[in-house]
Amino acid sequence: MRRLFLGVDVSTTGAKALLIDEKGQVIASATTALSLQTPKPLWSEQDPHEWWSGTAASIRKALADARAKGPDVAAVGLTGQMHGLVLLDGNRNVLRPAILWNDQRTGAECEEIHRRVGKAELIRETGNVALTGFTAPKILWVRNNEPEVYEKVRLVLLPKDYVRLRLTGDAAMDKADGSGTILFELKARDWSKTVLDHLEVPAEWLPPTFEGPEVTGTVTAEAAAETGLALGTPVMAGGGDQSAGAVGAGAVRPGVVSLTLGTSGVVFATTDAPLVEPEGRLHAFCHAVPGKWHFMGVTLAAAGSLQWYHDTLTPNDSFDGIVREAETAPAGSEGLVFLPYLSGERTPYPDPLARGSFVGLTLRHGRAHMTRAVLEGVAFSMKDCFTLLQGAGLGEVSEVRIAGGGAKGALWRTIVASALNLPMVTVTSSEGAAYGAALLGAVGAGAWSSVEEACDATIAITGRDEPVPEWTKAYADLYPRYRELYPALKPTLDALSRPGSEE
Numbered sequence: 001m002r003r004l005f006l007g008v009d010v011s012t013t014g015a016k017a018l019l020i021d022e023k024g025q026v027i028a029s030a031t032t033a034l035s036l037q038t039p040k041p042l043w044s045e046q047d048p049h050e051w052w053s054g055t056a057a058s059i060r061k062a063l064a065d066a067r068a069k070g071p072d073v074a075a076v077g078l079t080g081q082m083h084g085l086v087l088l089d090g091n092r093n094v095l096r097p098a099i100l101w102n103d104q105r106t107g108a109e110c111e112e113i114h115r116r117v118g119k120a121e122l123i124r125e126t127g128n129v130a131l132t133g134f135t136a137p138k139i140l141w142v143r144n145n146e147p148e149v150y151e152k153v154r155l156v157l158l159p160k161d162y163v164r165l166r167l168t169g170d171a172a173m174d175k176a177d178g179s180g181t182i183l184f185e186l187k188a189r190d191w192s193k194t195v196l197d198h199l200e201v202p203a204e205w206l207p208p209t210f211e212g213p214e215v216t217g218t219v220t221a222e223a224a225a226e227t228g229l230a231l232g233t234p235v236m237a238g239g240g241d242q243s244a245g246a247v248g249a250g251a252v253r254p255g256v257v258s259l260t261l262g263t264s265g266v267v268f269a270t271t272d273a274p275l276v277e278p279e280g281r282l283h284a285f286c287h288a289v290p291g292k293w294h295f296m297g298v299t300l301a302a303a304g305s306l307q308w309y310h311d312t313l314t315p316n317d318s319f320d321g322i323v324r325e326a327e328t329a330p331a332g333s334e335g336l337v338f339l340p341y342l343s344g345e346r347t348p349y350p351d352p353l354a355r356g357s358f359v360g361l362t363l364r365h366g367r368a369h370m371t372r373a374v375l376e377g378v379a380f381s382m383k384d385c386f387t388l389l390q391g392a393g394l395g396e397v398s399e400v401r402i403a404g405g406g407a408k409g410a411l412w413r414t415i416v417a418s419a420l421n422l423p424m425v426t427v428t429s430s431e432g433a434a435y436g437a438a439l440l441g442a443v444g445a446g447a448w449s450s451v452e453e454a455c456d457a458t459i460a461i462t463g464r465d466e467p468v469p470e471w472t473k474a475y476a477d478l479y480p481r482y483r484e485l486y487p488a489l490k491p492t493l494d495a496l497s498r499p500g501s502e503e
Contacts, residue, residue: 002072005445006062006229007431007438008055010080010160011241012036012046012100015054017062018434019073022447024458026431027068030061037097042104045097048086051159052166059227070230076167076219077212077236077441079244079433080160082180085138088155092171095149098159099138104352106137109144113137113182117198119280125194127179127186127276127284131350135181139201156205160238167227167235168217171207174237176244178209179285186274186293189286210237212247212288213444213451236444238437239288242268242296247436248429250459252289252452255398257389259416259424261406265302265378267347267385269295269394277392281348282385288440289451295394297347297385302378303406305340305356309374314367323409326371331418331474333369336360337482338377339489348384349486353497359485375412376475379419380482386420400424402465403432410465418471419479426463 004027009016014031021027032054037045063070083101088094099105110130114122123129130137135158143150157165158181161173175189183201185192189209196203210216219233238244246268251258258268274293276284283296301308306319314322341354358373386397402424406412417424429435439454448454 002068003074003447004066004068004072005438005442005447006059006073006076007434007436007441008059008076008078008160008163009241009244009432009434009437010051010055010163012081012102015051015058016434017055017058018431018438019062019066019068020435020438020442022442024439024454026435028062028066029431029434030058030065032057044100044103046084046100048094048098048159048162051163055163056226059229063228070224070228070233073229073233074447075234075236075441075445076229077437077439077444078160078164078238079241079437080158080163082158082177082240082242083133083135084159085135085142086157086159086162087142087149087153088157089152090154092155092165095152096142096146099141101133103138104132106132106141107352109137109140112140113199117195122182122195123276123278123280125185125192126182127274128182129280129350130182131346132352136183136195136199136201140199153205155207157207158240161207164216164235167219167223169220170217172216172237173207173209174212174239174288175209175286176212176288177240180240184286186276186284186286211290212237212239212243212440213290215444234445236441238440240285241433242266243285243288243294244433244436244440246270246294247288247439247451247455248432248434249401249403249427250429250455251401252287252292252455255396257397257400259382259400259402260404261302261378261402261412261416262404263302263304263307265299265382267297267382267389269389271295271394275393277388281350282388282392288436295389295392297388299340299378299381299385300343300346301340301356302381303404305338305342305374305378306406308342309371313370320409322367322371323411325368326375327411329368329372331468331471332478333373333376334364336365336369336373337478337485338373339485340374340377340381341486348388351490353494354486354490355493355496357489375415376419377482378406379416379475380479382416383419383479397422401427403427403430413465414468415471417465418467419475421467421472423467424465425461428460428462429458
């Protein structure tokens, strides 16, 4: 009988099912699109029932494409979008649409958390400040704005864990995703009594937590009928999309950093201890790898900046074409600088009012300069993340594994390599978080003895982009100017974001 492992990824845009074999080869993949609701400006919600129907459809499709039967699947690993709030009543019925990671309604609740817990204490306990994307502020928002819903709450889950509930009938959560709620004691790798008491959130609402490869339950008869999986198939804890994505890239040991140039940009660094950036400018979470933690810096508009630039200014040209044109501009774009804060920012400035800008335009600058400045501005934002990581005690970086849509072009990879003065390597795995979830499932089922062993056996380096010395020098000269711009522009940008407000 074949022995396959299933990774399920409940992202914002789709429910994905990925099947791999015992050598880590991808056998089949299927994705069902998900809808997104924005009932008010800055709100972002989804229906959890759609996650389940989409997941079930994707699993059936992946099994059919692989010509596999339910018993061929030895284990399931779960991953998905982090921070989303799913509220259930005592009968495990969904009480309201899930409030997602990119929802921005909770500014007042973040301030409330800092008042109740104390900002410094919150950082010491959880590794993070309260940000609008996190789960805890969403719980307080429901309490403050929808008391009739709040009084019915008996269980709080994250997106992938609602799918777990539907698969197994068991409420559970992995430690990586749990730490992203900011209700977690980072060092203890479990719920924080201190934070829960300060926020008056009942501990009994929160499920037990597990390490990434641990079994959290098995597929029920009802779920088997809906998905095509076999009754009793074990379902592992898995991990939030960032930690599972790091597993999928092989970033599971200190010194190996994952850098993702997706719509947002993420720098992810594994640590052996629960390190904390003193001002909370980096996210500090548990890893999906047992006994490991990670630092994470986030740029909200990485490849998203290039997407905006293309769609707005050069919609009739191909991405490849405008990037090739950018190769004709010199490193540093002759003094033109782009700030990539088109969606506000996370790292190093947790500022939802930050805005993007081109600074230094002259008559000499053409489209090639502007395109290159966008690529360089994102690279500098990645350097901001690295600078904080190193200042917080990360240690030596031996390798940066670069992935994401923006990493497909050699020019951008080389610009990032030169800005960081570190080589960028690409790897065989390109399926991201779903692949990492499948590996976590496989480790839990005994296919490999550890997550590290699984990554060593299945992920190989395919390419390497070295820094260009001349570019590295140019960027070393330009980066301090880039760093000066946000503080200088912030008062003006705040005023522009709040028309009529007093300064």
